[in-house]
Amino acid sequence: MKKADYDRALYYTHRSQWDNLLILMVRTKDQFLAKKIEHFLHAYNFEKDYSVIEKQLYSLLRYIDHANESSEDEFIETMVPGLT
Numbered sequence: 001m002k003k004a005d006y007d008r009a010l011y012y013t014h015r016s017q018w019d020n021l022l023i024l025m026v027r028t029k030d031q032f033l034a035k036k037i038e039h040f041l042h043a044y045n046f047e048k049d050y051s052v053i054e055k056q057l058y059s060l061l062r063y064i065d066h067a068n069e070s071s072e073d074e075f076i077e078t079m080v081p082g083l084t
Contacts, residue, residue, distance in 0.1 A: 003071045005030060006064045009037065013060065018044070033067065036060040 005028045012021040018041060025037040036059060043056040 002029075003068065005033060006067050006071070009033060009060070010064050013040075013057070013064075030067070032063060036063045 005024065008024050009021065012018075012024060021037055022041060025034045025041070028034050036056075040053075040056040040060045043053045047053050
């Protein structure tokens with residue numbers, strides 16, 4: 001998966017650029033990322049309970065962090081096989 005998608009998702013979330021985050025949701029090939037973005041944007045726009053919005057935001061951020069770590073591990077493994 002493109003690491004740039006995760007970086008963009010983190011940047012757009014940090015800068016509150018919801019339109020760009022929505023476009024990324026549609027264009028990314030990572031279906032888990034798209035679903036996390038969808039759940040967060042839905043909660044942000046329609047939920048009255050802030051704890052639900054916070055839960056969805058943290059879920060999105062945890063997934064971005066996990067995906068970034070996984071993509072780094074895959075990159076290192078392809079560059080230096082047998083290192084890990």
